[in-house]
Amino acid sequence: MSRVFQILILLVGWVSFSLAFSVVPPTPQLATTSSTRLFMSDQERSRTTKKGVTTIEKDKVESQAEQKKNKEEMWRVVLHNDEVHTFNYVIRSLCKVVGTLDRKASFEICVQTHGVGKATVTKTWKKQAEQFCLGLQRQGLTVSISPDEDFDGGHAGGGL
Numbered sequence: 001m002s003r004v005f006q007i008l009i010l011l012v013g014w015v016s017f018s019l020a021f022s023v024v025p026p027t028p029q030l031a032t033t034s035s036t037r038l039f040m041s042d043q044e045r046s047r048t049t050k051k052g053v054t055t056i057e058k059d060k061v062e063s064q065a066e067q068k069k070n071k072e073e074m075w076r077v078v079l080h081n082d083e084v085h086t087f088n089y090v091i092r093s094l095c096k097v098v099g100t101l102d103r104k105a106s107f108e109i110c111v112q113t114h115g116v117g118k119a120t121v122t123k124t125w126k127k128q129a130e131q132f133c134l135g136l137q138r139q140g141l142t143v144s145i146s147p148d149e150d151f152d153g154g155h156a157g158g159g160l
Helices: 003-019 042-044 064-071 087-097 103-116 126-138
Strands: 074-082 116-125 141-148
Touching: 003 141, 042 064, 074 103, 087 103, 087 126, 116 126, 126 141
Parallel strands: none
Antiparallel strands: 074 116, 074 141
């Protein structure tokens, strides 16, 4: 009797093991109503519309970071004239540090700096302006930054 019982246990174990790792295709189901009931809070219930569609409205709240970003003013990187560096050196330095400048734009900034005494290299947010300023100063150029509101207009900077 125990031998038959052992065979029966092995057979049941093998069937359950094979069913656990077999892939059974899903059976097609007809559209039926679900017996599951969902409960909504009063707030969710007030936002429902016809046919069970729920409209969720997201509150428009600006974070402090977004407000600060909107209020952040632009800064200008100003190149000052010196009689030490050649045009070629200044052009190469401007192109190297400020990646958005090509040789032609850098040349025009050099000409304006030489003629007027100073010229705006670029206009950007403060942190980026500080990085450009330090990079150009490392190249040995005379550079400063100033808020854009200090300028009356033009590339040379007007009021400065």
